[in-house]
Amino acid sequence: MPDKLNDSINEFRLAIEIELTDLISQSNQSSAERKPVRLDQQSVGRLSRMDAFQIQEMAKALDTRRQKRCRELNAALNRIEQREYGICEGCGDDIPEKRLQINPAARRCVECVK
Numbered sequence: 001m002p003d004k005l006n007d008s009i010n011e012f013r014l015a016i017e018i019e020l021t022d023l024i025s026q027s028n029q030s031s032a033e034r035k036p037v038r039l040d041q042q043s044v045g046r047l048s049r050m051d052a053f054q055i056q057e058m059a060k061a062l063d064t065r066r067q068k069r070c071r072e073l074n075a076a077l078n079r080i081e082q083r084e085y086g087i088c089e090g091c092g093d094d095i096p097e098k099r100l101q102i103n104p105a106a107r108r109c110v111e112c113v114k
């Protein structure tokens with residue numbers, strides 16, 4: 001881990017933990033929307049049934065993205081523990097702190113992401 005991150009590492013850890021907590025609570029809140037749509041409801045018309053399917057599909061897609069982000073954030077926490085945080089996996093250089101502030105789970109510098 002770059003020495004210059006010593007002072008700010010706790011802020012990054014905190015930012016990661018806050019985002020993780022937020023994602024988990026969002027996922028819990030939307031779990032009902034991802035449940036299979038019940039088709040036997042007479043009161044549900046054809047159009048609104050399609051809406052229900054669309055909402056379910058959107059909720060599932062959103063949750064897939066959330067799960068992916070959770071894995072990235074957990075991996076970043078691991079790198080903090082291993083003191084490998086802030087080092088680009090592509091070129092081995094330090095990832096600029098500004099970039100980590102924008103995305104604390106970044107594994108590569110901007111050049112290596114291109």
Ligand SMILES: [Zn+2]
Pocket residue numbers: 088089090091092093108109110111112
């Ligand atoms: Zn790089």
